Amino acid sequence: MAFQQVFPLHPHHQVQKQVQQTYTPDLAVRLICPECLSQNPNIVEEFGAGDLVCASCGLVLGDRIVDTRSEWRTFANDEGDDPSRVGAASDPLMDGVEQLDTVISFRDGGSGLSRELQRAATRSQSGSRSERNLLTAFRDISSWCDQFTLPKTISDIAKQLYKRADEEKLLRGKPLEAVIAACIFIACRQAHVPRTFREICTLTHVSKKMLGQCYKALEQAFNLSPGATASANKTGQTTGAEGLLGRFCNHLDLPPNVQAICSDIIIQARNLGIAAGRSPVSIAGGAIYFASHLLGCAKSAKEISTVAGVSDGTIKLVYKLYYMDRKSLVKKQWVAEGKAKLERLPDAP
Template sequence: MTAIVAPYPVMSTSPVAKSQDFIPDLNVRLICPECKDPVPNIVEQYSSGDLVCGSCGMVLGDRIIDTRSEWRTFANEEGDDPSRVGAASDPLMDGMEQLDTVISFQDGGSGLARELQRASAKTQAFKDGKTMMEGFKKISQFCDSISLPKVISDTAKQLYKRVEEDRILKGKRMDAIVAACIFIACRQGHVPRTFREICNITKVNKKALGQCYKAMEAYFRLNVSGGATSSTNRVDIHLAGSGSKASAEELIPRFCNHLGLPVSLERSCVQIIVNAREQGVNAGRSPISIAGGAIYFTTHLLGQAKHARDISRVVNVSESTIKLVYKGFVAAKEKLVPKEWLDDGKAKWDRLPIETSK
């Protein structure tokens, strides 16, 4: 039912309306169309969300938003629990996230505060929770610094939690443990990062990172093709593809993206690397060096040359190493480059630089 809007004449005080004695009041007044009382008795029924005339009972409006405080029970268990305050619970903390209790130093000279602080310091759950939260904070900061997706951060946190609970790296630095967890999480999430990259981010030396990774690899039975193979030490997340090294073709998309190379050239680099592996070219070289040499070789071969200095800056390998790997590709170029690339003019031998090292 539509309510009646009644204008009420009021005295004008505006200098613009000096010639008018009265102007209409633009305030909307709700009046019951049945009672037509200038001072209606409007009642809001919170249970049904309706506005009802208290005199005749006519419904003047429905679906009215209740702006009062809500005291419903949202607890999983039965009982009176009207509280809706506090942060969202973290499933990784298992109830340990409530670490806000601080014991005051003021006890009136009784000495009770000191005793309570000692008891609180001895509480293992408090200490574990504090360490866990500090580790989670570091993982989030490191992952955000290199724009890793949230799934990588969550996976690293799950690994860190399992390491802390089982105490398999007792005595190791937290930064080294965090770095190893991020490294494994990146391998599991198919966004591989090299040891050197993780070390540069976390400021952990390669030796400490390698020790933590080896310990986790032995405990969780990590391997390249499968996950955790032990039933007793099985981790709660899938750890497939968590080998110690990322393959060269896995690194190519990210390196080509940083160099501004098209997707077609990226695929060509991957094909060169696969052919080189089948032919045993540059066997034993690190994946980073192979990726850098393949980019240098392919970009020149296909007429989109990139300087070794630019590639070195992206892949974090010296120019001499890139050119040394490049020489291996040049020596076996007849076996690595598909014949159709040469037939359609996509690739040309004369584009390859002759001087590869100084």
């Protein structure tokens, strides 16, 4: 005798099929205030307090009402649609460019659907090629600034500079990474937190030669002073070797007075023409090596070279130039107060 089912289930384990019911709102039900029992109730939603109130008698019928209106109010007719609680804040630099996008994950269980979805999204993506390049550049600028722990101010300056360069077609034919690196380099100097060419090249993996070409083109096109803006020069703020001292001293865990004395030594050496023509990084490293020994908190040339990104031989060469004119660089007031001692300085190599 053949069974219709090889392993039939026990009746106790069989699941009875239930008929799915379709739920629809009952239009015959009306919300009536139980206090005034009016056939035409005047129910008001107080979104400010989150209450549902009867306007006739003032009875609170419900609380914790969710506000479904827009978060902002628009009073002008030319401002477009009323903004709602959807999406991030609009970027003024992306005026006229669609700022909403969809990111499709690569994880599809090996079915290959993600690749097809990405191709379809790329084909259906609105906007011209220049707009897509602008979105890509802005995304890379934000990503690199985050990796370099740079504030949002620098990211905004770099984006604005890149947009202007793209509108004027200044760097046509240059790699996108090189243009972005030059914009970040200039933005750091404009915000008085300068970074060296070596640091920017390490971050963006752009050659120093290509970065220098893009930087020179932007500097000439926008009439940028080398290292600072005109307004910064008026206030006395510099972005040369003095601007690098704060970051280097913090990484070396030096006392606060070392940075101030290093700055005075660099300014005095510049006035005397000592170490003229050297790069700001080399001058900052040599000044830190000189001042740290002078104040009794000595740091080795190798430690300073690791932070500054220059060789210890270059640091010792600048130190040798400072050591030869040490009596002119060290103020007598520092020696009188006991802050500095010339005997602490090691002999020049």
